[in-house]
Amino acid sequence: xxxxxxxxxxxxxxxxxxxxxxxxxxxxxxxxxxxxxxxxxxxxxxxxxxxxxxxxxxxxxxxxxxxxxxxxxxxxxxxxxxxxxxxxxxxxxxxxxxxxxxxxxxxxxxxxxxxxxxxxxxxxxxxxxxxxxxxxxxxxxxxxxxxxxxxxxxxxxxxxxxxxxxxxxxxxxxxxxxxxxxxxxxxxxxxxxxxxxxxxxxxxxxxxxxxxxxxxxxxxxxxxxxxxxxxxxxxxxxxxxxxxxxxxxxxxxxxxxxxxxxxxxxxxxxxxxxxxxxxxxxxxxxxxxxxxxxxxxxxxxxxxxxxxxxxxxxxxxxxxxxxxxxxxxxxxxxxxxxxxxxxxxxxxxxxxxxxxxxxxxxxxxxxxxxxxxxxxxxxxxxxxxxxxx
Numbered sequence: 001x002x003x004x005x006x007x008x009x010x011x012x013x014x015x016x017x018x019x020x021x022x023x024x025x026x027x028x029x030x031x032x033x034x035x036x037x038x039x040x041x042x043x044x045x046x047x048x049x050x051x052x053x054x055x056x057x058x059x060x061x062x063x064x065x066x067x068x069x070x071x072x073x074x075x076x077x078x079x080x081x082x083x084x085x086x087x088x089x090x091x092x093x094x095x096x097x098x099x100x101x102x103x104x105x106x107x108x109x110x111x112x113x114x115x116x117x118x119x120x121x122x123x124x125x126x127x128x129x130x131x132x133x134x135x136x137x138x139x140x141x142x143x144x145x146x147x148x149x150x151x152x153x154x155x156x157x158x159x160x161x162x163x164x165x166x167x168x169x170x171x172x173x174x175x176x177x178x179x180x181x182x183x184x185x186x187x188x189x190x191x192x193x194x195x196x197x198x199x200x201x202x203x204x205x206x207x208x209x210x211x212x213x214x215x216x217x218x219x220x221x222x223x224x225x226x227x228x229x230x231x232x233x234x235x236x237x238x239x240x241x242x243x244x245x246x247x248x249x250x251x252x253x254x255x256x257x258x259x260x261x262x263x264x265x266x267x268x269x270x271x272x273x274x275x276x277x278x279x280x281x282x283x284x285x286x287x288x289x290x291x292x293x294x295x296x297x298x299x300x301x302x303x304x305x306x307x308x309x310x311x312x313x314x315x316x317x318x319x320x321x322x323x324x325x326x327x328x329x330x331x332x333x334x335x336x337x338x339x340x341x342x343x344x345x346x347x348x349x350x351x352x353x354x355x356x357x358x359x360x361x362x363x364x365x366x367x368x369x370x371x372x373x374x375x376x377x378x379x380x381x382x383x384x385x386x387x388x389x
Contacts, residue, residue, distance in 0.1 A: 001168050002145070006160045009124060009134040009149075018129050019149060019157070022071040023107040026079040029068070031100045033057050033083050050084040072128045078110040078146075108150035115147040115161065124159060134159065141165055153238040171308030176264035183267040183361030184259075185320065185353050186296075188287045192255075193353035195267075195361040200255065205247045206290040213240055248292055256299040265310040266300060267364030272316060312364040324348065325358040 011019060033053045040048055048056075058076060062068045068076065089095035114127040119139070123131040126149065142165030149159050183195035191202040216237045223230035259266055273294045277285055304311045314320075322334045329345040339352050 001166075001170060002162060002164055003140070003142075004160050004162050005138055005140050006158055007124065007134045007136055007138075009132045009157045009159050011129070011132045011157055015129050015132055016157075018071075019109070019126075019151065020107075021067075022075050022109050022129075023151065024103070025068050025071045026075050026109050027101045027103065027107070029058065029061065029076050030079045030083055032061060033080055034098055034100060037083075037087070047087075050080055053080045053083070072111070072114075074112055074114075074127075075109045078112060082110070104153075106150060106152055108148050111147045111149070113144070115144060115159070117161075126159075141167070152242065154235060154242050170305055173310055174264050174308045176310055178365060180264035181267060181361065181365065182259065182263045182265075183357050183364060185357040185360055186269070186271065186291070186293050187353055188284065188291060190353060191291060193357045195354075195357040197354050199353065202291060203247070203251055204287070204290060205244045205251075206286065209240055209244050213237070216240055248290075249295075252292060252296045252299055256296060256303055260300065260303045260307055260309055263309070265312060265364075266304070267312040267314065267361050268297060268300070269318075269320065269360060270313040270316045271297075314360055314363040318359070318363050320356040320359040320363070321352055323359055324350065325355050325362065 036053070036057055037048050040046055054077060058080065083098060086095065086098040090097050111127060114125075116125040117123075117136060118125070118131070119136045121131070122133060122136055124134045124136070125131050140161070140163050142163040145162040145164050147159060147161050149157065151157050185193045187193060188202060190199040192200045194200070216233070220230065220233040220237055223233050271293060273288065277288050301311055303309075319330060322331050323329070324331070324343040324346065326348050327343065327346040329343050331341055331343070334341055334352075340349060341352065342349050
């Protein structure tokens with residue numbers, strides 16, 4: 001099983017200069033190789049592989065620039081490897097076309113080997129950089145695959161260690177029933193509505209900091225470019241955004257862990273969040289991005305794999321909101337602004353989100369469970385069950 005362990009490190013000024021130089025060299029090689037790949041394909045219709053770039057670009061640049069020889073050679077090689085993987089992901093349609101790296105973004109370098117941890121001294125050995133002080137708050141067992149040293153926009157340094165522990169097997173999938181299954185309807189007013197009728201409020205971390213951000217960004221815009229005061233103002237803006245990000249991830253981690261620990265199966269909609277942001281209502285763009293549904297679903301996925309739980313996805317086009325969860329009658333006139341509606345057949349008054357969560361659970365439980373067919377839940381009529389099976 002692959003697992004990543006992240007630690008905060010505190011390099012000295014000399015070590016910071018070396019790491020910054022390594023990150024700059026890796027960024028330079030990445031951008032140079034990307035430029036070469038694009039030009040080669042446009043002129044010769046030929047795609048350069050990782051080995052082509054290593055044997056041509058890397059060797060040529062090292063001969064022309066001696067400062068590239070001062071950093072660890074494997075850092076530059078991993079930069080080319082990352083570019084090659086980025087192109088593979090693009091051709092497999094799992095990522096966008098690779099972009100040129102900028103210094104203003106989070107910076108990072110990778111080491112395929114050579115990293116050593118010493119918990120007694122609270123130090124981490126980084127090749128050519130030496131022993132760096134760090135907070136080693138977690139132990140791990142297994143083989144270290146890769147190590148990534150990163151620097152955030154707030155000038156904090158971290159190291160992420162990818163560990164392969166083949167001795168730890170994933171737990172087998174546990175059987176689940178209607179009682180041990182919960183369904184989620186993700187939203188904006190309420191972050192999630194559960195099929196048991198409970199609702200989880202949306203913290204809206206970005207909205208709480210918008211006023212403060214506006215003040216800090218206005219101060220930043222008034223500073224002279226390149227001055228120390230501008231760097232101080234930029235750092236304050238970056239720290240405010242970092243606070244928002246950390247609060248959001250803390251909320252998502254706690255909520256996902258709670259749902260995974262309390263239920264054997266979780267049913268969600270297969271949402272296309274990216275399309276919702278690009279083509280949805282303009283007034284909801286910021287709120288959808290702030291909710292971070294994709295990140296939350298990602299947390300549910302990997303935690304379910306760890307603990308042997310099941311994630312069931314239903315089709316995003318299933319009529320979860322417009323269908324009555326009691327009799328199956330469709331309300332095709334339902335608008336987004338309608339938070340409650342009355343069924344024209346059974347005259348039951350529905351809360352839009354709770355009704356959708358119940359329908360999501362019904363749709364999900366109609367699918368095969370661990371290789372065995374599942375009977376429809378009682379809340380769906382027999383005629384509707386035959387329609388969806």
